[in-house]
Amino acid sequence: MPKDNISLSYRIMHWFTYHPWLKIISLLLAILVWFYVKGEIQQFNY
Amino acid sequence: MSTSAIAYLWNAWKPALEILILWFVIYHIMLFFEGTRAIQVLRGIIILLVAFFLFQKLGLGILDWLLTKLFAISVIAILIIFHPEIRQGLARLGQRHLFITALREEELDQVLKEIAAAADALAKNKIGALIAIERNDPLTAYVASGVMIDARVSRDLIETVFTPNSLLHDGGIIIQNGRIAAAGCLFPLSQSQDLSRIYGTRHRAALGLSDETDALAIIVSEERQDISLVSKGRLYKDLSPEELVLKVKEMIKEKKKDA
Numbered sequence: 001m002p003k004d005n006i007s008l009s010y011r012i013m014h015w016f017t018y019h020p021w022l023k024i025i026s027l028l029l030a031i032l033v034w035f036y037v038k039g040e041i042q043q044f045n046y
Numbered sequence: 047m048s049t050s051a052i053a054y055l056w057n058a059w060k061p062a063l064e065i066l067i068l069w070f071v072i073y074h075i076m077l078f079f080e081g082t083r084a085i086q087v088l089r090g091i092i093i094l095l096v097a098f099f100l101f102q103k104l105g106l107g108i109l110d111w112l113l114t115k116l117f118a119i120s121v122i123a124i125l126i127i128f129h130p131e132i133r134q135g136l137a138r139l140g141q142r143h144l145f146i147t148a149l150r151e152e153e154l155d156q157v158l159k160e161i162a163a164a165a166d167a168l169a170k171n172k173i174g175a176l177i178a179i180e181r182n183d184p185l186t187a188y189v190a191s192g193v194m195i196d197a198r199v200s201r202d203l204i205e206t207v208f209t210p211n212s213l214l215h216d217g218g219i220i221i222q223n224g225r226i227a228a229a230g231c232l233f234p235l236s237q238s239q240d241l242s243r244i245y246g247t248r249h250r251a252a253l254g255l256s257d258e259t260d261a262l263a264i265i266v267s268e269e270r271q272d273i274s275l276v277s278k279g280r281l282y283k284d285l286s287p288e289e290l291v292l293k294v295k296e297m298i299k300e301k302k303k304d305a
């Protein structure tokens with residue numbers, strides 16, 4: 001819980017080890033949503 | 047680098063930025079629901095979204111039409127199904143600890159001193175207690191099983207909650223971000239056969255919680271009048287209030303180095 005003295009390497013490692021699957025799934029979803037919206041925009045010429 | 051490559055990169059940064067922002071938002075929505083009962087509904091919605099996208103790409107018109115209509119109606123359904131989570135999420139937006147997840151050293155000291163003093167007093171008065179401290183794994187699902195309190199950690203409040211015949215004395219207290227999030231919370235019972243028969247349901251609940259999460263659980267035994275601590279499925283028994291504070295601090299720091 002204490003925030004001080006948290007190293008940069010710890011932060012980077014934590015970013016990769018904390019819920020890695022959630023990160024992968026959310027990235028895939030983000031790409032999917034982006035392409036879907038782009039398709040819709042192109043189709044309807046917004 | 048040729049001019050066309052620069053122009054290509056210049057045009058590519060916008061979609062990349064948009065996808066990054068979308069990723070960040072979707073990840074935080076999923077992280078918020080992780081550990082709650084709503085995650086199963088969210089998984090179902092994600093599967094439907096992927097199916098919808100695939101149907102569209104494959105040109106399966108009927109299924110695409112069906113899912114489009116279903117999504118139009120489901121906006122209301124989502125609002126009803128996720129009503130408690132939406133309310134809780136909006137309330138959390140206004141709270142400081144959404145952005146500051148870590149406590150300062152002196153705040154942690156104060157919280158642990160209050161918990162240790164309460165545990166000591168409860169043990170001396172032969173009153174049982176169970177206190178879970180959240181670390182990295184969210185305890186939101188267990189918070190939902192109890193009664194929300196969201197109060198500062200204080201010895202008096204902990205003692206009051208565990209006073210026999212009080213409405214919340216059954217179950218455990220959950221400490222999240224240095225505050226008492228809820229009381230009367232139900233934890234899963236450990237199925238371990240190794241646990242001695244002298245330990246009751248409270249110890250089993252603490253071990254069960256530590257089997258499923260990285261939370262620390264403090265148990266006050268009413269029969270033996272002692273304080274124990276459970277972390278990663280390991281039981282540390284007969285701790286003095288001072289030892290408890292040191293041990294919890296040590297474990298929190300250890301966790302920080304590990305991860």
